[in-house]
Amino acid sequence: MSSSPPRFDRGHTDDLMAFLAESPTPYHAVANAGERLEKAGFRKLDETAAWDGTSGGKYVVRGGAIIAWYVPEGAAPHTPFRIVGAHTDSPNLRVKPQPDMGAHGWRQVAVETYGGTLLNTWLDRDLGLSGRLTLRDGDHRLVSVDRPLLRVPQLAIHLDRQVNEGLKLDRQRHMQPIWGLGDDVREGDLIRFVAEEAGLAAGDVAGWDLMVHALEAPAYLGRDQELLAGPRMDNLLSVHAGVAALAAVSATGEAEFIPVLAAFDHEENGSESDTGAQGPLLGSVLERSVFARGGGYEDRARAFAGTVCLSSDTGHAVHPNYAERHDPTHHPRVGGGPILKVNVNQRYATDGSGRAVFAAACEKAGVPWQTFVSNNDMPCGTTIGPITAARHGIRTVDIGVAILSMHSARELCGAEDPYLLANALVAFLK
Numbered sequence: 461m462s463s464s465p466p467r468f469d470r471g472h473t474d475d476l477m478a479f480l481a482e483s484p485t486p487y488h489a490v491a492n493a494g495e496r497l498e499k500a501g502f503r504k505l506d507e508t509a510a511w512d513g514t515s516g517g518k519y520v521v522r523g524g525a526i527i528a529w530y531v532p533e534g535a536a537p538h539t540p541f542r543i544v545g546a547h548t549d550s551p552n553l554r555v556k557p558q559p560d561m562g563a564h565g566w567r568q569v570a571v572e573t574y575g576g577t578l579l580n581t582w583l584d585r586d587l588g589l590s591g592r593l594t595l596r597d598g599d600h601r602l603v604s605v606d607r608p609l610l611r612v613p614q615l616a617i618h619l620d621r622q623v624n625e626g627l628k629l630d631r632q633r634h635m636q637p638i639w640g641l642g643d644d645v646r647e648g649d650l651i652r653f654v655a656e657e658a659g660l661a662a663g664d665v666a667g668w669d670l671m672v673h674a675l676e677a678p679a680y681l682g683r684d685q686e687l688l689a690g691p692r693m694d695n696l697l698s699v700h701a702g703v704a705a706l707a708a709v710s711a712t713g714e715a716e717f718i719p720v721l722a723a724f725d726h727e728e729n730g731s732e733s734d735t736g737a738q739g740p741l742l743g744s745v746l747e748r749s750v751f752a753r754g755g756g757y758e759d760r761a762r763a764f765a766g767t768v769c770l771s772s773d774t775g776h777a778v779h780p781n782y783a784e785r786h787d788p789t790h791h792p793r794v795g796g797g798p799i800l801k802v803n804v805n806q807r808y809a810t811d812g813s814g815r816a817v818f819a820a821a822c823e824k825a826g827v828p829w830q831t832f833v834s835n836n837d838m839p840c841g842t843t844i845g846p847i848t849a850a851r852h853g854i855r856t857v858d859i860g861v862a863i864l865s866m867h868s869a870r871e872l873c874g875a876e877d878p879y880l881l882a883n884a885l886v887a888f889l890k
Contacts, residue, residue: 466826472704472879473688477678479700480690484590484604484673486524486548486725489696491602493526493703493723494519500707502528513753517710520745524548524725525735527745528703529718530710537755540766541746542717542889543854544705545737545844546698546773547727550691551575551867553582553612553635555591555670559650567640569610569650571672575728576841579629581869582672583614587637591670593658603658603670610637610672637672674869686795686875693871697861697878698772699723705885712890717767718749719889727773727844737844743852768817769856770888771809771845772881774871775799775832777862790833792862795874797828798881801845801858809845814857821888827880830862859884 483489494504502517511518515535519528525548529541553571561570569589573579586608593601612635617623629635639650652662654670678690702721709719726736733739746767750760778791792799800818801808810818822829834840845858861881863873 466880466883468876469879470875472882473875475704476697476700476878477688477690480678480692480696483692483696484588484606485592485669485671487592487600487602487669488590488604489548489699490521490524490526490723493528493699493721494521496703497528497707500710502530502707502710511748511752517706522741523735525741526723527720527742528706529720529745529749530706530715531718531749531753532713532715535718535753537750537753537759538762540717540763540768541720542715543720543722543742543767543769543848544698544702544885544889545769545771545848545856546702546721546723547695547725547731547737547844548699548723549575549725549728550694550696551577551728552869553577553637553672555589555650555668555672558647559670560645560647561636562642562645565641565643566638567642567645567649568636568638570636573631573635574671576867578865578868579631579635580627581865582635582674583612585611585869586675587611587672588675589654589670590673591668593655593660593665594667594669595660595664596666601658601660603654605654605657606675608675610639612637676870680875681872687872688875688878689870689872691870693861693863693873694774694866695727695772695860697774697863697873698881701878701882701885702772704882705889708886709889715890717889720746722769724844731844731847737847738851742848746852764853767854768814769845769848769854770818770821770885771843771848771856771858772885773843773845773858773860774863774866774873775801775860776866777864777873779864785835785838787833787835790831792830792832794862794864794872795876796830796862797877798822798859798884799830799832799862801832801860803834803840806846807840807842808858809849809856810858814855817855817888818857818859818884822884825883825887827884827887829884832862
């Protein structure tokens with residue numbers, strides 16, 4: 461492990477904070493990632509158009525997923541890829557198809573819980589509303605109502621005297637936010653409101669994918685501002701680091717491999733979608749890149765055989781109040797650099813050879829790193845790493861940044877850790 465990390469550049473973390481604030485949904489995240497890549501010289505490709513084999517940076521967007529890659533000058537059809545994998549979605553509350561509801565003089569919005577949400581963290585917060593509107597002509601319009609609009613009120617302690625002995629929330633009855641007063645439920649009221657916010661008529665909107673977001677801005681925290689608090693770090697922190705690393709590598713024009721960023725949607729509920737890691741999107745893009753450079757199936761097989769993916773997702777830092785929940789010999793610390801995630805039951809895809817790849821990248825970048833293993837009595841979660849390895853036959857290593865309060869509406873990490881991760885990713889992609 462390195463003892464001389466690169467000098468901390470707060471500009472990277474400042475930009476991450478802006479990225480988190482500007483990306484309340486996966487759709488906003490990929491739009492913002494694409495904008496950053498275009499500033500770095502990348503161009504957007506249409507999946508329905510023919511692709512050419514020219515060098516340079518390219519990317520495709522499908523829904524809440526983005527795949528971007530840089531083809532160095534003279535890259536052969538069988539040149540292997542170096543992939544940074546991540547996901548754009550986070551646990552939250554999402555608007556139902558018939559959103560207008562209410563009771564006892566309150567107007568409410570019907571929501572469904574998405575992913576493994578820490579429900580109590582959404583209580584008594586000022587909430588906004590954001591997402592994607594689908595128009596009748598098939599186009600999409602992003603919308604973000606970034607002001608206090610909704611609130612999920614908690615029951616007063618006087619009406620639940622045992623609440624501090626254990627809070628139990630019913631997802632159907634207790635998580636529906638209020639957003640106004642009135643006894644009559646007005647069908648179509650919410651969508652009319654959101655359409656107006658987007659500068660549209662309600663009749664223009666044929667469908668929607670809307671979700672709630674917490675309004676508190678990301679912020680440095682602590683006496684010495686060595687911590688970072690914010691929403692959606694799981695896993696926009698990795699998406700942002702991957703974008704920064706890919707842009708940095710492309711700027712040099714030098715790469716032994718073809719560097720790729722693959723940021724998927726729907727990881728938090730199993731990745732089974734056309735924009736999730738279980739879907740064909742990544743394989744299709746990589747194959748088309750090979751074929752566009754004049755390759756055939758044999759070139760594709762050679763390229764995939766030499767490819768390595770770093771699946772970057774947040775992991776658990778040791779919690780000072782619950783240290784017994786962690787493995788006694790593996791205590792990743794906030795501020796200690798990125799973590800290598802290991803699970804012999806293949807909840808993570810890391811093996812010994814993958815460890816060597818990650819260690820080499822960190823050593824090259826001068827970045828310290830740590831190892832995470834779950835307590836044997838606490839089955840760990842999983843991420844896109846094992847899915848990527850199994851679906852595409854690609855050697856995959858699971859890594860990330862150690863955080864506290866994972867799946868909360870507001871998570872916590874070390875202010876320097878995102879920068880260290882990005883440096884490690886640059887070294888890996890090169």
